[in-house]
Amino acid sequence: MPDVRNWQLGRSMTYPYPEHHPDWQFAFVFNINRCIACQTCSMACKSTWTFSKGQEAMWWNNVETKPYGGYPHHWDVQLLELLDGAHEAAGIDPTWGAAAAGAEAPYGSYDGMTIFEAAAREQPQTQQALGYLPADEEWRAPNIFEDVGPAGRPAPGSLGLEAAGAELPEHKAYFFYLQRLCNHCTYPACLAACPRKAIYKRPEDGVVLIDQSRCRGYRKCVEACPYKKSMYRPSTRVSEKCVACYPRLEGADPLSDGVPMETRCMAACPGRIRLQGLVPIDPDGTWADDRQNPINFLVRHEKVALPLYPQFGTEPNGFYIPPRWAPRPYLRQMFGPGVDEAIARYRAPSRELLAVLQLFRASETVIFRYEIEEGPKVFENEIDGKPWAMYDDTVIGFDKIGREVVRLSVEEPVHQRSAPHPNSI
């Protein structure tokens, strides 16, 4: 089996196909700290793509409550358990070695097994990836355990509130929302597992699609995708998945003015938690060093956004700013060893990061490049015992052909009307 380079693991890994990379990669950053689980993204997707018969339980985009929620039920816990079992059987203690950290190994090096390696270790190897097929009932409650968290230590008669109040860095009673869609992985497990070769990754934008004319409904992709984002549609007897709103990505939507436009779920977010982009990929598969691309800046330079379960080994292209208040061991299991640094950087953002964070949901047009115009210092404070200052900088976003599409300042402009105005209170 060929070896492929997975920068999120800081090493090479086995994959059924040799490396072959797109020119651009669809990628996104979600700021978990801001999400209110209003499900506007879920409905935007559903009303666009999955509103028909046979798609009743199909949510290409969903928002679930962690730690107990999951669509399908406990998808991540079930796979983690399988992977744990494989590690135990092999006598391997999967850890991350920090020693190898570098530009192409930002989180160190993972020395456990990926889902591909766990499957290859089975002799004879019968499957391409470790996985399981969730049954019908497991897809029927997209936000089960909504807002349920582990109980803390509530004081008597305190309505469940902590006796001492909640304090960072970790709340004892906590939950957070996890926004999920297909990660359009660099090494998709769905594609690896499809015996039909009906799944392909587009060279122009890295979007992973199921060819609806070739799919034979074997559900090997549903079984293999660690994120469970390939879904079976009984009405057509074939599987479907997120298409990354590719007509919008291609600039084919009438509103797009011919340049790439964000997907429906991204563009609909009222909480401004989402930023979607296309990152340029070098021929060797590494991310081109394009610091002015906002996704590239957040993921590779600032390292404030992290991949979801990188240890699965598919190199997902969705990245998350982890929630500040959740227990760190839980977050490290979910986002890898970069969690502590990411949260520290988000709690006390650099001047540039604070400006780039303003770009979230600022425009439907995909922002390919940003620039910052410096403004005056407006606030000073101390965070974690260190001085921190805020500047009213202006961030400017540009579309694919270099046109300015958005201009925002860190401080929201305020106009105070004079008292005699007829509406004034």
Place this chain on the structure above:
Amino acid sequence: MSRRSMSPAHGLGIGAFALALVLSILGVPVTSAQGTTVFADRVEGPLPVDAPFDAAWDRARAAEIVLSGQPVTPPKLMEPTVASIRVRSLVDDTRIAILLEWDDATRDESVLAVESFSDAAAIQFALGSGTSICMGQQAGGLNLWHWKADWAADLAGRRDVGDVHPGMPDDVAFPSAGTDDAFAIDGSRAGRAAGNLRSAATLVSSVEDLNAVGFGSLTSQSVGGQNVHGASEFRDGRWRVVMSRELAPADPNDAALRPGSAAATVAFAVWDGSRGDRDGQKSVSTWLALTFEPAPVSLLDIWPFLVMLALALGMSGVMVWYGLRQPDAGLGWPNGRPDGGGGP
């Protein structure tokens, strides 16, 4: 002692050879091994293409074929879920029907739940000589007939989610049929809009006609090319499936079967839906020969062969007679006992 006449053993041997020669010329199989040859017998009366339990099948010779798992390419099945199948075949002047029969504790004919898979069976025919039993190869393809229990059940009327979830609202098909939008009917059913046979609103047969030239290349023939008829019945823990087709269609992607010509090369596969079988997770046979019972032969058809045979036997007789007339050297046998090799 010199040899002056043939021993009884030699006479028997030459006689058996002559008989085998005659039978071979007449197209009667001389050897038979259980489980490696399927005989397509000529049917008396109509071909029972729609009747898997018709009495005519009892008169056809059954081959018991042992199946193994599929240990070649993922997804693999290391141990077969179905141990063996019985295969019979009948032909008339224009069509061939092949009956597959196997034991199966469960009748699995729904694929409406994520985790439910259908029972299925397939026959593959080699197209040309340079093919591979493992889904064929570029140098030589395969023609496959794939029967599916869910397709058979859908023939009467396509089932949908409402059949397994009666409470499911049925007003979610949108846009509704009848508008003049090009996407109105099928646009939101992507598989159907893409022309996928699995998603088709109506099925013409429970058997899909396909071709393959290697792993991952399996492709349905066009709707117009679907010419394999299916009939199936599940009775007392047993599936009986009949697949039938015109013997030699004009389509070059269809395996042409011609009685009287060389045996066709075939293989069989079975899937047990409730065991999660699908795709490569199947129980398979090795290559087998599908041979045809010859048509009744008249002397008029074979007179050139008979003349040649008579000439050959005549010349052999002359040579034997000539040999017997020679002194000790005989026909080149050493002196003494011809089959003992010793001296006088």
